[in-house]
Amino acid sequence: MSTATAPRAGIAPRKATAYRVTFARVVHSEWHKFRTLRSTWITLIGSSVAILGVGLTMGATYEAGGGDSDVDTVLMLLFGFQLAQLMIAVLGVLVTAGEYSTGMVRSSLTAVPTRTPVLWAKAAVFGVVTFVSTLVTVLLTFPLAQLFLTGSDKEMALTDPGVLGTLVAASAGLALLGLIALGLGAVLRSVPGGIGGFIGLVLIVPVILDMLPYTAVQDAVRYFPAKSLESLTMLHPTPDAYPSTGAALLALALWAVAALGAGSLLLKRRDV
């Protein structure tokens, strides 16, 4: 149709091949979006401060023969994870659900109308950043807290067998837990809903289930996210109560994939 093509000539010649959406570019865009919001840094720094602060306090206040003496050394010094997991979960929910509460999602999906790459790019950026940030934090927390423990029965070096591996696994576990929250945020599309859903489903429901008098249920609850993460912060997870490190990582990864998969499926189908 001549009328359709002729006037286009009036537009400055465009580099048809230069501009196109690629997954790497969507990741770059999501990284830019992630780092240009204050809430990102507030929650990330909050999480690190919680881990470091609680870890140092635990180290400084430790008394041999006291209440903590039979607690796993790494678990004790990473006790701040209890607080940090909430902040990382809030950040995860904000990354996805925050786009709906602000309307930003309409811009995001207009730029990337195939939709799902946006969610996977968000997950990649969030996962890598929270993992690295947590790892750096625990690599500082452990040796610093150990300064208080020289000569005690909890004295341990980063280079002792299993310590580094536990710290890496714990950091990966926290990042995976955050990805579950990110997926929940994508499913529920509401910040309060996502945070409430995370606290309810991930933190409270397993505690209730654990109280039920069925061994099968109690066995299953070990593989729930919070319990798996707790296991990852232990140098020697007690076999009866906790999954092994490998099983815990696998369980957390499966939960994260399930949450992200549900989010991705709904993202593809629902109106915005």
Place this chain on the structure above:
Amino acid sequence: MIRANGLTKKYGDKTVVDDLSFEVKPGTVTGFLGPNGAGKSTTMRMLLGLDAPTRGTATLGGRAYAGHTAPLTEVGALLEARSVHPGRSARNHLISLALTHGIPGSRVDHVLDLAGITEVAGKRVKGFSLGMGQRLGIAAALLGDPATVILDEPVNGLDPEGVLWIRNLLKSLAAQGRTVLVSSHLMSEMALTADHLVIIGRGKLLADTTVDSFVREAGAGAVKVVTPSATELAALLAGPSVTVTSESPGTLDVRGTDAEQIGRTAAAHGIPLYELTPRAASLEQAFMDLTRDSVEYNTTVISETSVKGHAA
């Protein structure tokens, strides 16, 4: 080129857009008009693939929106609802969109400049006025130098200078050969900007016409008659092509005949006339007449029911 083929959107059993088909051609500004709730925004969201149509299809530049490898270079859109994270600065918002396509930062600076918001580009969007928000939305729409521009109520919240800027911008975009679809609920605004009109009401197509012919048809003017014997005169004027309505006692609105004819009829029957005024064609009136039956929230005008010709 935008093509809508039988677009239909239902929410439950409420049909918001009903079998809507139209074409928007490049090189002209097409006004997308309808009263509030007519389905304009929903139609635009379907064009952009944000809402999936219940039935029907829409293509832009020959393809569904999601089928383009660089959608921002094909279509630039300003949606009615705000689509920006308020915690991010205007520049960072645009950069994050540009990065998805590999659009360089120089283009971001260019559209910031074009929209006149360079000075506030580093500020968080949170503090933006409605008008500045609209300008940022338009900057985002132009980011990819798109062949098609879709703007939903772009003059909302703009000051008179901003309105004038939009008008000129739309015309220049069309003059560059782009396809321009712009929605509004104000006929007067569209009459100044648009060449072509697509008018919808309750999700249905009411008119697909040029502004010129719409004006011409609206020009089949009415005559205002003020007389103490309104009912009597109405009965005398009645004919197959004449409609007489009354908005207040003693005042008639006569269509289908002219002032001379009405004057002669009145004189022949000794009916006094206090006023006999041919009404200039009002676009707004013609638009309201067209969409009267399809206004979602009808404010009932307290008036006498229309005086039909056969009233005794």
